[in-house]
Amino acid sequence: MELFDNLALGLATAASWQNLLFCLAGVLIGTLVGVLPGISPLTTVAMLLPFTFGLSPASAMIMLAGIFYGAQYGSSTAAILVNVPGETSSIVTCIDGYQMARQGRAGSALAIAAIASFFAGTVATLAIALMSLPLAALALKFTAVETVSLVILGLLGAVVLAHGSPAKAIAMIIVGVLVGLVGVDVNSGAPRMTFGIPDITDGISFVPIAIGLFGIAEMIRNLEQPQDRDLPRMRIANLLPTRADLAAALPAMLRGTSVGCLLGVLPGGGAALPPFSAYALEKKVAADPSRFGKGAIEGVAAPEAANNAGAQTSFVPMLTLGLPTNPLMALMIGALMIQGIQPGPQVMTKQPDLFWGVIASMWIGNLMLIIINLPLIGIWVSLLRVPYNLLFPAIVVFCAIGAYSINNSFFDVWLMLGFGLVGYFFLKIGVEPAPFVLGFVLGPMLEENFRRAMLISSGDLTVFIERPISAVLLACAALLLASLLIPEVRRKREVLQDG
Amino acid sequence: MLRRIDVKEVAFGLFLIALALVAFAATARLSVGTAADMGPGFVPRALAWVILGFGATFCVTGALARTLKAIEPLPAPAWRPLIAILAAIAVFAVLFSTLGLMAACVGSVLVAGTATGPVRWGRLVLLGPALAAFSALLFVKGLGLPFQLWPSSLVRFWAQYWPQIGAW
Numbered sequence: 033m034e035l036f037d038n039l040a041l042g043l044a045t046a047a048s049w050q051n052l053l054f055c056l057a058g059v060l061i062g063t064l065v066g067v068l069p070g071i072s073p074l075t076t077v078a079m080l081l082p083f084t085f086g087l088s089p090a091s092a093m094i095m096l097a098g099i100f101y102g103a104q105y106g107s108s109t110a111a112i113l114v115n116v117p118g119e120t121s122s123i124v125t126c127i128d129g130y131q132m133a134r135q136g137r138a139g140s141a142l143a144i145a146a147i148a149s150f151f152a153g154t155v156a157t158l159a160i161a162l163m164s165l166p167l168a169a170l171a172l173k174f175t176a177v178e179t180v181s182l183v184i185l186g187l188l189g190a191v192v193l194a195h196g197s198p199a200k201a202i203a204m205i206i207v208g209v210l211v212g213l214v215g216v217d218v219n220s221g222a223p224r225m226t227f228g229i230p231d232i233t234d235g236i237s238f239v240p241i242a243i244g245l246f247g248i249a250e251m252i253r254n255l256e257q258p259q260d261r262d263l264p265r266m267r268i269a270n271l272l273p274t275r276a277d278l279a280a281a282l283p284a285m286l287r288g289t290s291v292g293c294l295l296g297v298l299p300g301g302g303a304a305l306p307p308f309s310a311y312a313l314e315k316k317v318a319a320d321p322s323r324f325g326k327g328a329i330e331g332v333a334a335p336e337a338a339n340n341a342g343a344q345t346s347f348v349p350m351l352t353l354g355l356p357t358n359p360l361m362a363l364m365i366g367a368l369m370i371q372g373i374q375p376g377p378q379v380m381t382k383q384p385d386l387f388w389g390v391i392a393s394m395w396i397g398n399l400m401l402i403i404i405n406l407p408l409i410g411i412w413v414s415l416l417r418v419p420y421n422l423l424f425p426a427i428v429v430f431c432a433i434g435a436y437s438i439n440n441s442f443f444d445v446w447l448m449l450g451f452g453l454v455g456y457f458f459l460k461i462g463v464e465p466a467p468f469v470l471g472f473v474l475g476p477m478l479e480e481n482f483r484r485a486m487l488i489s490s491g492d493l494t495v496f497i498e499r500p501i502s503a504v505l506l507a508c509a510a511l512l513l514a515s516l517l518i519p520e521v522r523r524k525r526e527v528l529q530d531g
Numbered sequence: 532m533l534r535r536i537d538v539k540e541v542a543f544g545l546f547l548i549a550l551a552l553v554a555f556a557a558t559a560r561l562s563v564g565t566a567a568d569m570g571p572g573f574v575p576r577a578l579a580w581v582i583l584g585f586g587a588t589f590c591v592t593g594a595l596a597r598t599l600k601a602i603e604p605l606p607a608p609a610w611r612p613l614i615a616i617l618a619a620i621a622v623f624a625v626l627f628s629t630l631g632l633m634a635a636c637v638g639s640v641l642v643a644g645t646a647t648g649p650v651r652w653g654r655l656v657l658l659g660p661a662l663a664a665f666s667a668l669l670f671v672k673g674l675g676l677p678f679q680l681w682p683s684s685l686v687r688f689w690a691q692y693w694p695q696i697g698a699w
Contacts, residue, residue, distance in 0.1 A: 083670075086674060200543060200589075202585075203543075203586075206578055209578060210554060210582065220570065220571045222571040224571055226557075255646050255647045421648060424643065424647075425619070425655065425659075425662075428619050428620065428639060428643045429623065429636050429639050432620055432623040432627075432639065433632075437676055440677070446624060449621060449624075452617060452620070456608070457546070483573075490567040493566075
């Protein structure tokens, strides 16, 4: 039973006291930023990226992953209790969760949300273990040709499922690839587009870009809006769900988990798509859809299960193929590269403890969240009272320290400033920065493999459709693009974006 | 009828065109090579052409946008938070490279604090040193990062007259 051997290895890695500690730190930091609106897990991971340098690869990934799913957990707490979704992942939870809280069922809603998350986390862990082996086996057969097609499929998938105009997103990906090429060309040794600046001969570092685009730009936009956080005082009584609530929530959890597992693997799904889809599904299968929006327990259980399952399965393409499906996974790739690990299928064979350790840690992390956080809810809610006015100067300082520390370079701090400005410009003109980051991370790999493929085929582009795996991948990419032209899909995308 | 222009789209188009031109200028001297044996300039220049194409397209489609959907004007940037936050980062970089981390934290917090609302100087004056102390403990003592904490002249002064502190 290879599967159980792998999971056992993973559990052994994740259960070392050191990794348990980093897992705990990750989920606690994650819950904290999840509860607080205005700091996204993306910003947090970007800020903490430089400090993972000194950790072992497994500890670093375990902690960063913990921030990701911990944030979703914290976010739903804020959504239920104060109707403020900390992150996009729990916007749907607000609808019925807050209604439940107003009816005095806050405890039940919180408990169901936690149980749904844990349940989904457990199933997703198993699903990842099952999915990873065949995927990685397939990926090991890849030559440069297949790699190029795979990256193209991943990038296009990210465009189709992401928010906003697909054409603009494609343009942003290409800009990202171009910026990713800055630095010395590996084949010829010629410095490219460096403008004679020594700090970027090895390429522009990823951390200042990520912090600038996501941290700084978002902060400036948050500060535009008036800072008011009116907190109703909600008493949480009875953290145990009733038997009836549990019975109603269980099938919803199952459905939510399946939706989340599937959508999480798809590129570009991000954190918003799985819970939205799960909520829509619940409404469709419910005997009495009118209960939704008035405190239906299924409306909490299904989206919560979906967002947790989606968060975990989105690690699959990143860990097995080296393909980030959302900006956060792009940051994870960045974290691996800081550790000197080239992401790709070989991670699984060469570093099985890292791979399985991260997967097992997610299950342990979810267990920690449910055990530690339910009693701590009062503390998290009181943190909501910390004014953003005190928070953001501290974030500015930590961002700057983070950008500096990656190379001990002041140039990187200025770079972060520049990308903060550019990111703000993008936000203002309604262009998503996420595709840029995906293109930036995958750009060098794409170029290297493309040049190698062209060398093998002596400049013949048909090689990409002559090889079967590559042809299938490109056909999928073409289908994805074509699907954008179908009016039905178009409308669905718009509905999702407006929601 | 007023002719409407999607300013956001045109702005993005112009940005792309400018970027493509910069890329052309930066790769002008790199050899392009052939498809079978690409030089360092091949892929960047190809990408720059695509970006130029996208930019031109957005400029045209943006200028011809006549949908009934209300097109918002280019939203004015919120100058106050924009300048305050960017200035805070600049102050951090300058102070850190000259006077060390402690001064950088204090200065950066004071500048960043002006970004919004009525500025609460009292709080900021307390927050800066607290953050400086926290950062010093976490990053330098805890994580062992080789940051310069204090101005070098101050460190020399301490080393000479007050060795206990200098050692810390």
